[in-house]
Amino acid sequence: MRTPSPTTMLLPLALCGGIIAGGEARAQVADDAAARLGEVVVTGSLIPRPNAAAPVETLGRAELERRAVLDASALPSLTPANSGSEWQVDQLGQPQTSGTSQFNLRNLGLGSTLVLVDGRRSAVSAVAATDGSTFVDVGTLVPLIALERIDILKDGASATYGSDAVAGVVNLITRRRVDGIEARVRHAAADGTGETALEAVGGGRWLGGDLVLAGAVFHRASLGSDDRAFTQAATYGYAPWAAVTSFGQPGSYFRPSTGGFAPDPDCDDPAFGKAFRASASDPFCRLDYSDFFDLAAGEDRGQAWASWRGALTPTVDLRLQAGWARTETTVRQSPSLPILAGSPVVPASHPDNPFGEDVGFRGRLLGAEAGASTADFAYDARRAAAELDGGWGGGWRWNVAAAVSRQTVAYDKPDVIGSAFANALRGLGGRDCDPATGQPGQGGCLYFNPFGSAQLGTGTPNPAALIEDLTGSTGLRGASSLATLDGLVAGPAAEGRWGALDVAVGAQARRSAFRQDWSDLANAGELLTAGLSPDFGGAQTAGAVFGEARLTLGDRLEAQVGARYEREAGTGSLSPKAAAALHLSDRLTLRASWAEGFRSPSVFVREGAQASQPSVFDGGAFVFVNTVTRGDPDLKPERSETWTLGAVWRPFEGAVVSLDGWRFDYRDLVVKAPAQPLIDQARADDAAGLSGTEAQRRVQRDATGALSLVELDFINAASIETSGLDVAVRLDRSTRWGRLWASTQWAWVHSYEVRLTVDAPPVSGVGSTNLSNIARSLPRLRGEAEIGWAGDGWSLAALAHHVSGYRNDRAGIPDPHIRSQLTFDLVGETALGPDLSVSLGVRNLADRDPPLAQFALGYDPMVADPRGRVAFVSVSRRF
16 A cells, blocks of 8 residues: 655645634634624525424434544445445445545435535536446535534435435534534544544634644555455355356466367466366366455545634625545455456467466466555545625525535556567567567577466466566546536525525536546556446536525425536526425424426436446356446436325423334436347347448457457436335433434335346346346445433443344345345443543444345455444644
8 A cells, every 4th residue: 555654644734734824813702793703504495594304304413423434435335325335345246436425315326316415516526336326425625523403305406406416315414513622533443444633623713714624544454355254255166156256367278179168277276276177077277266356455545624704894704614634445355356358369389288288267367365456546625615695684695605626546456468568478578579570489589388387387487577568557547626606695585474485596607527537558458357437528618597495384384496407517406395394293293395306417328438348148158248338428317206295293301203214216317238138139140141240339249259349338228216214213301311312214215126227127226236236235234223321421322223134136146145244333422621531432332244145255345344243542732
């Protein structure tokens, strides 16, 4: 892993202490104008008043502390309404997003939840998920110590916020004011790994306003798959669904004389501890790769945050914000990647070829003896915002805000160079060899020996310099940016004994850009596993006008209507919304909403291109094929319709029970066109004697007839209809023994129907891993419960987390059942003085392994935490 310099990583903390100390020296007594700076931040409405009609879940600082969240990337795991996020590392399933984290409310897609900081947008990550999703990287936005709370609006909100708010909104609300300096040191440890976070926040009066500075440094030691028995293929008898592959080293060879494969003659040699054959007649030399991956990636992150708010005049306030983050993530993977692009030919003239004929190589460059290789990710994120807020007479206020944000990525992953590898198999490898004029195996021209004899010393050895010459890198350098300008006017339009009518109107302009520049090798399709990755870049602008009205009749009825018209990339979308809250009594409120929403296609799916290697059926066998999916500038916006119906009951003081039913109808989803129908159509066209058809043009084969490339497009095709129920209960009472509280919240999914095309039959995705469709893992029921006590400087809380069992729809596995899981946490805190507190706790108290899922590493990384028991300690001090 690249280790940031101590100066760079500790700079946020030093700035926090030094500048605040200087600010305090110039502190002033707050005047009336400064006192006016307190405000109500409302998520889900343009009108700055509490909104009883919105189903909003709130996580405060105390909840985050009790859940031992050391890093903001784990925030998506805290709400039961979220499922299918890529917040944990998974180099097998999501290789291009390691080190990022995102929300996925209702499992409607990584980009279908709008993530805000104090109500303002941020740029999406500079990488995209393997399905083409772009998303806001939660871990880089704000240091946790600078957060006041997190609001999670579990309702469609395009009428208020525009594109991307299909499934809901997550709003990170930062601290407006801090007196003095707070410092916090936290550490969490599990068997084989640990995390440490150093954080500080400070504030005071500075230049007539409230200044808040925060900094954080986070470090995680990697947890390897070889540290857990449940990941090991040997645990399951080297079952075909486990971490085993027929692309081994030693490898296997296609012999034209027999029309079949034969294993390397040295496959069974005990020197190759991870090589094996499934039986004496197995034609493949297989590899157990279960030792070479990370369950928790090694990661370093530094963050800095600053905000200032002051009164420019008695009626105008100015607020400034700036944030920075750098994340460096290193993830382990197999010693070298499987060679998927065809079968390179080892000629009969190769001095180590024992078969006496040209053979096709099935395997990889390096075997287990070389140890794990690594992929490196480095993300830089920056954000700045300025906001003017003023008031007129009669309670009217105006607001103008501008924000800019940007994320860059450097992603380097080793892969085999196709032409260099082919040349080396013919004895024309090495940096000192000219393949056009050299002689095989002579002078500076070298043979690469793919056979086991190279390792055993009985054949031609492979020098380290030759291995280096055969290895290239993805070399991705990408950037994403966003600039926004907002204006809003809000106030009371009418008021009387009957109630009040508040209105808000506004406009927004946005410009987003996205580019990815890959290495020349990736551009040329030379990398045998990564395939073809073209460079691209693009930008699009959006403009919107919107309005909202809220009618309050007495203290019984609140009605809200709103609409937003937004035009982006030449396509306009109108999003209306209506919501109401009826207070039947002081203790019982009914609420309901209806809304239409949309999500504009991203720059990535309009202008970009993405390489991937799906498994397809061709020529009577399943094979991996290199594909490249290209953007389409004519894609339509994704559309949605949302209904909610709920109730909030307060049976007695300190008790709140909420029940909300919801339904989402999401259509015209942008997906990758499937490769299999195109391959089938090309074969049918060939059989019919046709030439030059669309399918034949897109399906490319090499001279032997093997698939070499399939060209695909992003298309509008799929739809999702889902419904369910959210339940939350909270009790909070003060007694003579201290404060007691208990809470529970659950998300139950009633239905989740996916259609891959308009005419396709629906497929149920609820209670499934959804590997065979566009959704992600979706257990039917998720929830947690908590009980706690606080008094006399002590507090103690116990938490329980439950995930219901679900099924694995991966093809070819003998047991699709994934059992339910119940884990318990315990956390306690004590005050050692007026300014010093210590908390201790344990997550997964019983040290439960993840439920067995017949994935390569034995668990589902979108649902389960592979670390087991985690003990943590936190020390906080105020100065």
